[in-house]
Amino acid sequence: MILSLVNVKGGVGKTTTAVNLGATLARSGLRVLIVDLDPQGSASFSLGITEKDARPSAADLLLGDRPIREVIRETGRPGLDLVTGSMELAEGDLTLARKRDPERQLARALAPVRRRYDFIIIDCPPGLSVLSLNGLAASKAYVVPVVPHDLDMEALNRFFGGMDRIQHAIHRHPPLLGILLTMVDHRTRVTDEVVAGIRAAFGRDVFRTEIPINVRLAEAPGYGKSIFDYQSWSKGAQAYAHLGGEVISRSTKAGLV
């Protein structure tokens, strides 16, 4: 199963979800690879790898044709491997444009190791640049994290419209595995209203699991730790563990694993 975390919006919990979903799946005994496609390298940083140690990275895979075996690294956590992101990815638009099938480079690069993993989780940068298109084109499904308290329903509908056009353009139609409500703060009434609204509008396309706002989730990356290494009893850890179960059951039901 290969899935991408995508949203045009920044700061909605894509990276936090990629890292902690990957970590919980690995802890349940699955073989997991996280691919960091963001030039900011936040997922790599969250797993303890700083920019100066980020090479070789996904940039060497996509832009430099380096074989994936030389780019994958172990994270020191059983079952959890990583392809880092690095600044050079920011040159992706220019460099990839010169290649044939610019949006297929990640799919091509992952092909030799696909069977080695139960889950490959791709953390896309915000937006729908050629990097995110590479993530989508390599994926069997995608997940859209949204933050209810600053959700603009029209913008979300426009985003799904944009996704349709892009999927046509790249001739790949990975299904939506689910919309994930993140940083949910039920102390404010507006959150309750928006959550109810989005569940009414999108129904079963919304994960039942909600990720609450939880300061431990924001602290863990600074220590280079997943929430399970940092505070496995926190509300954030419980929520991501629960999400892991739901991702497995949805993937199984959809015949994707």
Ligand SMILES: Nc1ncnc2c1ncn2[C@@H]1O[C@H](COP(=O)(O)OP(=O)(O)OP(=O)(O)O)[C@@H](O)[C@H]1O
């Ligand atoms: N459930 C949560 N509770 C509290 N803080 C959170 C939660 N989820 C994410 N954060 C924090 O919010 C910020 C944005 O999260 P994150 O980096 O995961 O979003 P993103 O969508 O990957 O952002 P970008 O678009 O910049 O890549 C980070 O500082 C992160 O630590």
Ligand SMILES: [Mg+2]
């Ligand atoms: Mg991110």
